Amino acid sequence: MDxxxxxxxxxxxxxxxxxxxxxxxxxxxxxxRRAGYKEYKLFPQGWNEYKRELGGMKSAxxxxxxxxxxxxxxxxxxxxGKVCYFNCNYCFANHxxxxxxxxxxxxxxxxxxxxxxxxxxxxxxxxxxxxxxxALEKMSPEKRAIALRIPIRLGVRFENFLPQEKRDGISLxxxxxxxxxxxxxxxxxxxxxxxxxxxxxxxxxxxxxxVVQLSLSSANPKLLKAMExxxxxxxxxxEAARRLNEAGIRxxxxxxxxxxxxxxxxxxxxxxxxxxxxxxxxxxxxDSFSYSTASAVTRRxxxxxxxxxxxxxxxxxxSRMMTxxxxxxxxxxxxxxxFRCSTYDDMNSHLNEDTLCCNVTGALSGYxxxxxxxxxxxxxxxxxxxxxxxxxxxxxxxKNGGFLSEELREEMWKLWNHDxxxxxxxxxLSVVPSGRDEHGLKWAPAEKNPNLERGLEVIxxx
Amino acid sequence: xxxxxxxxSLLRFGRGAGGDSVVAWEGEVAYGLSYDRTVLVxxxxxxxxxxxxxxxxxxxxxxxxxxxxxxxxxxxxxxxKVRVQRPAFSWKGLHGLYERLWSEEGPGVSLSRSDLKLLDxxxxxxxxxxxxxxxxxxxxxxxxxxVVEILKGRSGEARxxxxxxxxxxxxxxxxxxxxxxxxxxxxxxxxTVGVRAILGGCVYDDLxxxxxx
Numbered sequence: 001m002d003x004x005x006x007x008x009x010x011x012x013x014x015x016x017x018x019x020x021x022x023x024x025x026x027x028x029x030x031x032x033r034r035a036g037y038k039e040y041k042l043f044p045q046g047w048n049e050y051k052r053e054l055g056g057m058k059s060a061x062x063x064x065x066x067x068x069x070x071x072x073x074x075x076x077x078x079x080x081g082k083v084c085y086f087n088c089n090y091c092f093a094n095h096x097x098x099x100x101x102x103x104x105x106x107x108x109x110x111x112x113x114x115x116x117x118x119x120x121x122x123x124x125x126x127x128x129x130x131x132x133x134x135a136l137e138k139m140s141p142e143k144r145a146i147a148l149r150i151p152i153r154l155g156v157r158f159e160n161f162l163p164q165e166k167r168d169g170i171s172l173x174x175x176x177x178x179x180x181x182x183x184x185x186x187x188x189x190x191x192x193x194x195x196x197x198x199x200x201x202x203x204x205x206x207x208x209x210x211v212v213q214l215s216l217s218s219a220n221p222k223l224l225k226a227m228e229x230x231x232x233x234x235x236x237x238x239e240a241a242r243r244l245n246e247a248g249i250r251x252x253x254x255x256x257x258x259x260x261x262x263x264x265x266x267x268x269x270x271x272x273x274x275x276x277x278x279x280x281x282x283x284x285x286x287d288s289f290s291y292s293t294a295s296a297v298t299r300r301x302x303x304x305x306x307x308x309x310x311x312x313x314x315x316x317x318x319s320r321m322m323t324x325x326x327x328x329x330x331x332x333x334x335x336x337x338x339f340r341c342s343t344y345d346d347m348n349s350h351l352n353e354d355t356l357c358c359n360v361t362g363a364l365s366g367y368x369x370x371x372x373x374x375x376x377x378x379x380x381x382x383x384x385x386x387x388x389x390x391x392x393x394x395x396x397x398x399k400n401g402g403f404l405s406e407e408l409r410e411e412m413w414k415l416w417n418h419d420x421x422x423x424x425x426x427x428x429l430s431v432v433p434s435g436r437d438e439h440g441l442k443w444a445p446a447e448k449n450p451n452l453e454r455g456l457e458v459i460x461x462x
Numbered sequence: 463x464x465x466x467x468x469x470x471s472l473l474r475f476g477r478g479a480g481g482d483s484v485v486a487w488e489g490e491v492a493y494g495l496s497y498d499r500t501v502l503v504x505x506x507x508x509x510x511x512x513x514x515x516x517x518x519x520x521x522x523x524x525x526x527x528x529x530x531x532x533x534x535x536x537x538x539x540x541x542x543k544v545r546v547q548r549p550a551f552s553w554k555g556l557h558g559l560y561e562r563l564w565s566e567e568g569p570g571v572s573l574s575r576s577d578l579k580l581l582d583x584x585x586x587x588x589x590x591x592x593x594x595x596x597x598x599x600x601x602x603x604x605x606x607x608x609v610v611e612i613l614k615g616r617s618g619e620a621r622x623x624x625x626x627x628x629x630x631x632x633x634x635x636x637x638x639x640x641x642x643x644x645x646x647x648x649x650x651x652x653x654t655v656g657v658r659a660i661l662g663g664c665v666y667d668d669l670x671x672x673x674x675x
Contacts, residue, residue, distance in 0.1 A: 007668070013602045015587060015625045015664035018648045018673040019499045020559060026482075026550050261670030296481065296497075303498055308672050310477075314586055319604040458607030 001456065003329030004266060009459045010322060014314045016261070023303040059123060060115045063141040063404050064156065068411045069424040070344070071356045071369040071376055072186060073404070074145040075156045078120065078174050081112035084159045086190055086231035089301035090257060092293040093157060112162070114170045121177065128181050141404040148401040151184040151360065151367050155213075161191030161199075172202055179206035184364035188213045188254065190231045195240035200247040209364035213254040213285055214241050218263035219272040226305035238279045245280035250363040253281050257289035260315040260326050262307055269330070273337045283359035286331055286343040289317040291423070320428065324348060325455040346428035347452045349375055350382070371396065372403035372412050378429040382445040390416055390439035417441050427451075463505045463637075463656055468492050469522045474633035475501040483519035486553040487511050493556035494519065500662040501630060503637070504560055514553045521546040563660050563675065565651050570644035571597045571614070575635045580612050581628060587664055588631055590645070591623040601628070625664035626650060634659060648675040 040047040060078050067073035084091065130139060130147040139147065154160050160171040178185050179202060187210065193199060194212055203210040218224055219234045232240070241251035253276055258264075276284070294313055302309035315322045324347030331341040331348065342352035342359050354361045356369055369376055380396050381388045390413060403409040414420030417440035418427060426443060427433075428451055434444035465487065472483050476496035484495045490510045494503040515529045523536030523544045536544040569592045581588060582601055589600040599612040624645055634641060638654030650661045662675060 011668055012666055013604050015589075015666050016669055016671075016673060017500060017627075017664050018662035018675050020495070020502055020563065020649070020660060020662055020675060021499050022674055023499045023672070259670070261668070263670075265668075299477075299498075300481070303672060306671050308670055310586070312670060314604060321607065322604055455607070 001329075001459065003264070003326070003333045006325055006329040006459050007260070007264065009461075010260070010315055010326065014311055014322070016308050016311050019303075022306065023300070025304050059142075060120060061123070061127065061142045061152075062157075063145055063408075066424070067141075067370060067373060067404060067408055068415055068420075069346075069374050071373050072151050072153055072358055072360075073370050073373070074142065074150045074152050076152045076154050076174075077156070077158045077160060078115045078154070078170050079112060079160045079162065079165065080114070080158050083111045084230075085162055086159060086228055088190075088228040088231065089305065090227065090289065090293055090298060092290055112164055114164075114168065115174075117170065117173055120174065124177060124181070128183070131181075136402055141408070144402070144404050145370070146183075148370075148404075149184070149366055149368050150370055151186050151356075151358070151364055152178065153186045153188065153358075155188035159189060159191060160187075161189050161193040165191075166193055166196075172199060175199065175202040175206070175210075178208075179203075182207045184208035184360070184367040185210045186213065186358050186360060186364075187211070188215060190215045190228065190237065192232045192236050192240035194249075195243035200244070200249065203249050204247055208366065209360075211250045211252060211358065211360050211363045212244050213252045213358065214244075215254045215256060217255055217257060217259055218268065219275055220263060220268055223263055226307065227302075234275075238275045241276070241281050242279040250283065250359075251279070251281060252283045252285055252359045254285040254287075255330075256285060256287040258286055258316060258327060258330065259289070259312055261311050264326075264330065269333065273334060273339070276339070277337075282338075282340055283354070284331075284334060284339050284341050285357065285359055286327055286341060286345070286348075288323045288327065288345055289313055291317050294318070320347065320423075321451065321455040321458065324449075324452050325459060328452055328456075346374070346424075347449050347455070350378065350430035350449055355379075368400065370404060371400040372408050374412070374415055374424060374426055374429060377412070377416070377426065377443075378431055381431050381443050384445075387434040387442040387444045389437045389442045391437070413440075416443075463492075464508050465492060465525045468494060468503075468505050468507065469519050471633065471637050472496065472503055472519050474636060475503070475630055477627070477629055481518075481520055482549070484516065484549045484551045484556075485519050485522070486514065486516045486551060486556045488514040488553040491553075491557075493553065493560065495551065495556060495559075500627075501633075502556065502560060502563070502660045504658045505637075506656045516548050516551055516553060517546065518549055560658075560660065563646070563649065563651070564658065565644065565646045568644045568646055568651075570642055572640060572642050573614075574640045577612070577614065578631065578635060580610065581631070582610060583628055583632060585610075585628055587625040588628050589623055589625040590643075590650075592645070623666070624648075624650070625666075626661060627664065630661055634661070648673060 039050045041050045060076055062075045064070055064073035064075055127143055127146045130143040133147055136144045136147055165171050214237050216237050221233050244251035299309045327345050328348050334341050340353040342354040342357045344357045415425050430446045430449040431443040432446045433441050435442040472494035476498040481497055483497045486493045490507050492505050492507050515527050517534045523538045526537040528535050532548045534546050534548050585601045591598040597614045601610040637657050641652045641654045643650055643652045649663045652659045
């Protein structure tokens with residue numbers, strides 16, 4: 001059963017919407033003010049003005065709030081802004097920032113800011129001092145991550161290689177600093193700036209290794225122009241991937257978001273695969289449409305581009321079952337064409353061809369993963385023959401440097417016991433409950449992911 | 463229908479995202495176009511309005527309202543004025559859309575709120591199938607794979623299936639207890655006492671763009 005067999009069934013379950021007239025945007029003013037406004041919060045003493053003046057960036061580093069699900073959660077963003085000029089209509093950050101940073105960016109003409117390099121160097125030096133230490137208990141989560149040599153990920157929260165970067169060279173300087181520390185780096189980007197000589201040299205000089213994940217959901221320039229109007233074209237991104245690979249920097253193509261019905265035809269994906277091959281790409285990352293991006297604004301932007309947001313979103317995000325089986329089908333298709341595929345999606349992560357879902361095997365040196373995460377727990381349970389309890393897993397994590405924070409340990413314990421955020425629970429992975437002990441559930445490895453198998457049974461009509 | 467109720471009802475269509483829903487009112491007829499342009503509702507109002515007024519449903523501040531050029535002013539009372547911009551639609555434009563799409567032809571069915579009691583509001587669509595001897599309302603649970611089928615006996619001609627969003631179905635039922643619903647070419651025409659609605663249908667194909675009827 002290949003992807004298009006699966007889609008034949010899915011298309012009969014999730015229909016396409018007809019509109020009466022095209023959805024268009026209108027200018028003009030609306031009720032309410034967006035500039036110079038004041039916001040108040042109610043305290044027991046009365047209303048207090050609430051200011052969101054951010055000032056300088058306090059830290060460019062952050063352990064992701066989704067660390068419980070992520071094996072490489074150490075984020076670094078040296079650029080930040082209200083608006084990214086790539087202007088992707090599915091970006092969760094633009095809409096979030098436009099409200100959060102309103103006051104701050106009232107005073108910043110181009111809407112972008114970056115770290116102060118002097119302060120950044122001091123912070124990086126302090127963090128890097130943790131590399132050879134073993135007493136992690138009193139360290140911040142970020143320092144623990146450095147001590148454990150978890151790769152630094154640039155670009156999870158903002159694009160660090162916009163045209164302003166070419167002018168100012170902030171990220172370039174940061175890449176050179178990280179090379180001095182021999183620290184492994186993963187970069188998420190849509191920019192082609194990294195294919196320029198000075199960036200290639202900065203990355204190639206890092207003995208810890210650098211992997212560049214070039215985000216590219218489709219090879220269709222017309223579709224991407226509608227969805228990512230300011231980003232480089234597919235042709236430019238394929239060419240950047242070729243230059244990176246030729247320079248010995250692994251370019252991973254990142255199909256995130258994967259877009260069923262919008263970018264999944266046999267001919268289009270065939271073209272994607274052949275152009276990726278021409279660019280020397282071997283590794284690919286896949287993931288679904290971010291659930292948290294499903295705001296009315298995002299939906300409207302898709303509709304203004306005459307794209308059926310609801311059909312895509314229901315298939316590629318809202319229904320975990322549909323998302324899992326569609327991703328499975330498309331990744332199997334690309335695997336059959338010789339690509340090595342990995343995903344963050346829990347229903348498919350047991351099939352990953354990489355220890356992290358970021359596709360870094362063989363490209364980074366001396367790195368470790370966040371063992372205190374559900375995916376690491378899944379791998380640990382599979383490495384054992386019998387049922388695994390929390391105590392065994394906890395010992396395993398402690399032997400590997402421990403959890404990145406006490407909060408993360410508590411979150412993981414909840415997820416282990418079917419509590420906490422259900423979207424990231426152990427129950428989505430290729431493990432099954434196999435008993436209880438004094439710490440809660442015990443888990444055993446499943447030969448196949450039970451959720452994926454159930455989804456495929458639905459598709460088969462059983 | 464009171465214009466207050468009409469505006470409130472309109473905001474329930476199109477998955478409840480009200481930001482750009484448009485109301486156009488003149489004489490005793492008000493039109494409402496949903497935020498996502500999938501539903502056009504036409505209602506007979508209890509008050510006859512002299513002169514056209516067009517506004518966004520979310521701007522609504524009461525039935526005391528005037529329009530001058532591209533500005534709409536509401537007078538909610540106590541001397542307060544709320545001035546907003548008129549959306550780029552006109553009563554004539556929406557009336558023309560209604561005239562073009564409204565159809566009394568085609569296979570139809572009468573449905574009441576009680577027919578919908580078995581529907582699951584959390585599922586996104588309801589599929590309607592006329593097969594000559596019965597009307598079938600079908601919901602596919604895209605989260606678990608289950609299927610809900612409601613059969614209702616009737617006579618009529620065979621018809622290809624078309625779906626409607628569950629939320630729109632309920633919004634429709636909020637405006638009247640009993641509706642006659644007919645399938646047209648890519649959309650539905652629905653009528654009850656004093657209210658008519660045209661709803662974009664949902665079709666089963668391979669494409670990902672929005673179809674325009």
